[in-house]
Amino acid sequence: MYVDSAVRPGGSDHVLELISGERPLDWERVYHDNIASIYRLMYYKVGNREDAEDLTSQIFLDALPRLRPSASKGEIHMYLVATSRTVLAEHWRRRLGVQVTSIDENLLSTQEDAPSSDQRPRIRRILSQLPANYRRVLELRFLERCSVAETAATMGISAANARVVQHRALRRAAEVGQELS
Amino acid sequence: MNRKSRRVNRWVDDLLHDRRPRRLRGGEQDVDALRAAIEMRSSGPDSGLPDPRFVESLRRRLARETQGVVPHATRMTRRGLLASGGLAAATAAAGLLVGERLVGGSATQQHLIPEGGKWVAVADLTDVPVGTAMLFSTGAVRGFVANHGDTVRAFSAVCTHLGCLLRMNADARRLDCPCDRTAFAFDGSVLFKAMSASLPSLPELTSRIHAGKIEVLTV
Numbered sequence: 029m030y031v032d033s034a035v036r037p038g039g040s041d042h043v044l045e046l047i048s049g050e051r052p053l054d055w056e057r058v059y060h061d062n063i064a065s066i067y068r069l070m071y072y073k074v075g076n077r078e079d080a081e082d083l084t085s086q087i088f089l090d091a092l093p094r095l096r097p098s099a100s101k102g103e104i105h106m107y108l109v110a111t112s113r114t115v116l117a118e119h120w121r122r123r124l125g126v127q128v129t130s131i132d133e134n135l136l137s138t139q140e141d142a143p144s145s146d147q148r149p150r151i152r153r154i155l156s157q158l159p160a161n162y163r164r165v166l167e168l169r170f171l172e173r174c175s176v177a178e179t180a181a182t183m184g185i186s187a188a189n190a191r192v193v194q195h196r197a198l199r200r201a202a203e204v205g206q207e208l209s
Numbered sequence: 210m211n212r213k214s215r216r217v218n219r220w221v222d223d224l225l226h227d228r229r230p231r232r233l234r235g236g237e238q239d240v241d242a243l244r245a246a247i248e249m250r251s252s253g254p255d256s257g258l259p260d261p262r263f264v265e266s267l268r269r270r271l272a273r274e275t276q277g278v279v280p281h282a283t284r285m286t287r288r289g290l291l292a293s294g295g296l297a298a299a300t301a302a303a304g305l306l307v308g309e310r311l312v313g314g315s316a317t318q319q320h321l322i323p324e325g326g327k328w329v330a331v332a333d334l335t336d337v338p339v340g341t342a343m344l345f346s347t348g349a350v351r352g353f354v355a356n357h358g359d360t361v362r363a364f365s366a367v368c369t370h371l372g373c374l375l376r377m378n379a380d381a382r383r384l385d386c387p388c389d390r391t392a393f394a395f396d397g398s399v400l401f402k403a404m405s406a407s408l409p410s411l412p413e414l415t416s417r418i419h420a421g422k423i424e425v426l427t428v
Contacts, residue, residue, distance in 0.1 A: 068257040
């Protein structure tokens with residue numbers, strides 16, 4: 029089957045007109061300026077590299093064709109963050125049916141790099157309010173990157189027990205985190 | 210340890226290994242635990258820095274899919290073009306320049322970049338479902354577009370052996386040469402050939418998706 033654009037009424041000419049009417053978007057610059065902050069934002073929201081890379085790709089693929097070449101740096105960043113918000117919501121809807129994390133609407137009205145604040149002091153505060161064994165298991169697993177076996181050995185408990193403590197510690201950490209914010 | 214607890218722990222294991230966590234149905238308390246795990250994980254050392262390989266591969270993908278620009282394509286001189294023989298002469302006649310010279314003559318794929326080209330819509334994206342391909346003709350170029358799922362690519366539909374126009378063989382998912390027993394896959398590679406000497410893959414055309422249409426850069 030041949031499709032000859034010359035016989036398609038309107039189609040291609042219309043598209044070409046739109047393109048030649050505007051200075052083309054300097055997408056390489058847009059990409060360069062925003063890739064690190066958008067990736068970081070997604071990483072903070074999903075906590076693993078594979079998902080963060082997938083979502084970041086989707087955001088740029090969705091947003092870049094829709095950007096006006098005349099948009100300012102701030103407008104472009106805000107549009108990318110708005111796209112991130114939608115893409116993240118869809119990710120959780122598909123994956124778990126529950127919105128585990130979301131992007132604060134306030135981020136959309138500011139032009140600052142997101143997330144602007146270092147999370148570490150907050151994590152330290154949460155950890156400091158946990159019972160000692162809960163704090164220890166989370167420090168070993170999340171900050172020192174120990175395996176379950178290593179964590180269990182360090183704490184002098186069984187691996188099965190270490191997993192139970194880890195689950196309870198995460199639940200308690202979530203409660204403390206909510207009390208803090 | 211109950212089943213739910215095991216599932217949450219497995220989810221956390223995936224997270225700590227930087228893997229995509231599996232699907233999970235949990236109660237509200239578990240969602241809170243997952244959120245806490247994400248927060249802990251992403252505040253760890255070296256977190257949140259994109260892998261340079263990912264940054265570069267996404268840049269290339271964006272160049273291909275949204276803009277149709279080929280990064281780092283080197284243009285060949287007119288003399289080099291004429292020196293490279295039959296295929297180059299055919300493409301020159303079609304107003305195209307060969308973007309990358311053939312090295313060793315076989316497996317390398319060329320990229321055709323017209324000088325002073327314009328974007329021409331050759332098919333509606335919806336007309337080329339994933340896994341299929343469609344022939345087109347713009348007057349200057351005879352080619353086909355193939356939907357590979359994550360990307361749509363366009364290739365010349367001129368056999369690299371004798372310059373015959375290829376025919377679509379949708380059932381076998383390939384393009385057949387009417388002149389001899391030569392066939393090409395939807396990614397331009399040679400499936401089988403009549404002659405014993407090596408045969409170049411089909412040159413790729415610069416393409417993009419714009420407003421729901423597949424466009425090819427041509428003269």
